[in-house]
Amino acid sequence: MLVLEEVNVYYGAIHALKGISFEVNQGEIVTLIGSNGAGKSTSLKTISGLLRPKTGNITFKGKNLASIAPQVIVAQGISQVPEGRHVFANMTVIENLELGAYLRKDKAGIKQDMQRVYELFPRLLERNAQISGTLSGGEQQMLAMGRALMSKPQLLLLDEPSMGLAPILVKQIFSIIKEINASGTTILLVEQNAHMALSIANRAYVLETGKIVLSGDSKQLAASEEVRKAYLGG
Amino acid sequence: MGSSITQQIFQQLVNGLSLGSIYALIALGYTMVYGIVKLINFAHGDVMMVGAYSGWFAITVLHWSFLPALLFSMVACALLGVVIERIAYKPLRNASRIAALITAIGVSLFLEYGGMLLVTAQVRTYPPVFPETMYSIHGVIFKYGDIVMLLTSVILMALLHFTVQYTKMGKAMRAVSFDKDAALLMGINTNNIISFTFAIGSALAAAAGVLMGVYFNTIDPLMGMIPGLKAFVAAVLGGIGIIPGAMVGGLMLGLIESIVSGLGASTWRDAVAFLILILVLIIKPSGLFGKNVREKV
Ligand SMILES: Nc1ncnc2c1ncn2[C@@H]1O[C@H](COP(=O)(O)OP(=O)(O)OP(=O)(O)O)[C@@H](O)[C@H]1O
Ligand SMILES: [Mg+2]
Numbered sequence: 001m002l003v004l005e006e007v008n009v010y011y012g013a014i015h016a017l018k019g020i021s022f023e024v025n026q027g028e029i030v031t032l033i034g035s036n037g038a039g040k041s042t043s044l045k046t047i048s049g050l051l052r053p054k055t056g057n058i059t060f061k062g063k064n065l066a067s068i069a070p071q072v073i074v075a076q077g078i079s080q081v082p083e084g085r086h087v088f089a090n091m092t093v094i095e096n097l098e099l100g101a102y103l104r105k106d107k108a109g110i111k112q113d114m115q116r117v118y119e120l121f122p123r124l125l126e127r128n129a130q131i132s133g134t135l136s137g138g139e140q141q142m143l144a145m146g147r148a149l150m151s152k153p154q155l156l157l158l159d160e161p162s163m164g165l166a167p168i169l170v171k172q173i174f175s176i177i178k179e180i181n182a183s184g185t186t187i188l189l190v191e192q193n194a195h196m197a198l199s200i201a202n203r204a205y206v207l208e209t210g211k212i213v214l215s216g217d218s219k220q221l222a223a224s225e226e227v228r229k230a231y232l233g234g
Numbered sequence: 235m236g237s238s239i240t241q242q243i244f245q246q247l248v249n250g251l252s253l254g255s256i257y258a259l260i261a262l263g264y265t266m267v268y269g270i271v272k273l274i275n276f277a278h279g280d281v282m283m284v285g286a287y288s289g290w291f292a293i294t295v296l297h298w299s300f301l302p303a304l305l306f307s308m309v310a311c312a313l314l315g316v317v318i319e320r321i322a323y324k325p326l327r328n329a330s331r332i333a334a335l336i337t338a339i340g341v342s343l344f345l346e347y348g349g350m351l352l353v354t355a356q357v358r359t360y361p362p363v364f365p366e367t368m369y370s371i372h373g374v375i376f377k378y379g380d381i382v383m384l385l386t387s388v389i390l391m392a393l394l395h396f397t398v399q400y401t402k403m404g405k406a407m408r409a410v411s412f413d414k415d416a417a418l419l420m421g422i423n424t425n426n427i428i429s430f431t432f433a434i435g436s437a438l439a440a441a442a443g444v445l446m447g448v449y450f451n452t453i454d455p456l457m458g459m460i461p462g463l464k465a466f467v468a469a470v471l472g473g474i475g476i477i478p479g480a481m482v483g484g485l486m487l488g489l490i491e492s493i494v495s496g497l498g499a500s501t502w503r504d505a506v507a508f509l510i511l512i513l514v515l516i517i518k519p520s521g522l523f524g525k526n527v528r529e530k531v
Pocket of ligand 2: 042
């Protein structure tokens, strides 16, 4: 579904992604793990078109993404929950969700999907008229995920959804990710919480300073010596 | 006589609100553009001047009446605003702020002196578009023009408020000004939204220009400089980037100026505006309506 081939991304002189290649197949949960500064967020931003690869190919359902505008990428069916949520803090919960459906014109479908978001996150329904800047961190994470779902994505990119959340909430968020996946959305999950990520993913890639150093079935990776040492605390 | 003092106070209020509504219309453009691209568009007052001339052209040359002339001028300046943004500012969007600021001053000079070339520096007289009728309520005098001016500004501001709060385009505008990258992830074409913002801001400035021409009767190519600066003060007073702030800031500035004139110190009028700017920058740089929305992590 999504294929990256030899993608190189720079920030000025900084070589952030050094020829990375990976793929995500329809229906999968794939996780990209790695420590701070490995290039995980950079990868997602490049897929969404916020950054451009200097060289290399990115294709989604066979179409080249490398030169098309971010809004067209969203229209193609890729939606991202960015690191740090980035909810529109000056707007209400409903307005945020409406903006998630910005490119859609099917009013009935939008209404139905909003209903579905409220079922996944009942907390958002309770607070739908609240200014989202006043939501708790966990609620903002739910809103950011709900907002991304409002575009009806085929592929959902999640950047560290567990960041800053209490353990119970992390569990809840991960079970919702599984639920979203079960209802037909393919997921690319970026995490530092390797333990949780590997427990729900089908496959995983390990990123280290801009390079993919390991990849494979997530159960096998979770059991491997290298990963246990570096990312699972022994 | 106590009643004559109250009369005078009310008279200054009427004058102040009329003037203030013009400042508010111009200040809105400053604040909206600042909100979305973080640029102080110093050419904004000159766009108002172009609006005044477009209205003058429609009225004296085409013999149109007030309303069509106002609309004509607003559409013309909306296009001008979009063209200025695409040609002068867009290429500098990722450049330093100072580069963009200097460019804005360049555009301002271009409009002022380009305007002089085109229409000469000669002062033009706006034909009287409104009857000279005056209404007197308990001794407070309302000119017909005052009422049209206030009404036009209020209607335009109400339309703007509705657009920004309730339409899809308005929500997209707020999203882009709040967080451009997040807006891109929603599939919002930020370039279009930025153009749209320049169009609306410039159209409001054009309306202010026509109203000023009608109110003060004369226009000239440099007429945008001082009102432009004052509207900038109004925008800062209300909190730059905040739409209701610009409305309130404009009205307040107009009121303060007319109170100062009413106290017999009309030569101080302009100085007071800039004194306010200095005070705001010292005491509360974020303006009356400014507050910090913090991101939770
Ligand atoms: N805007 C930027 N300008 C310059 N360098 C950047 C920028 N953003 C990221 N980098 C650099 O690119 C590298 C990869 O950053 P990235 O944000 O992708 O890491 P990450 O894997 O998401 O890390 P984290 O887990 O901390 O979020 C880092 O070395 C970082 O310093
Ligand atoms: Mg990151």
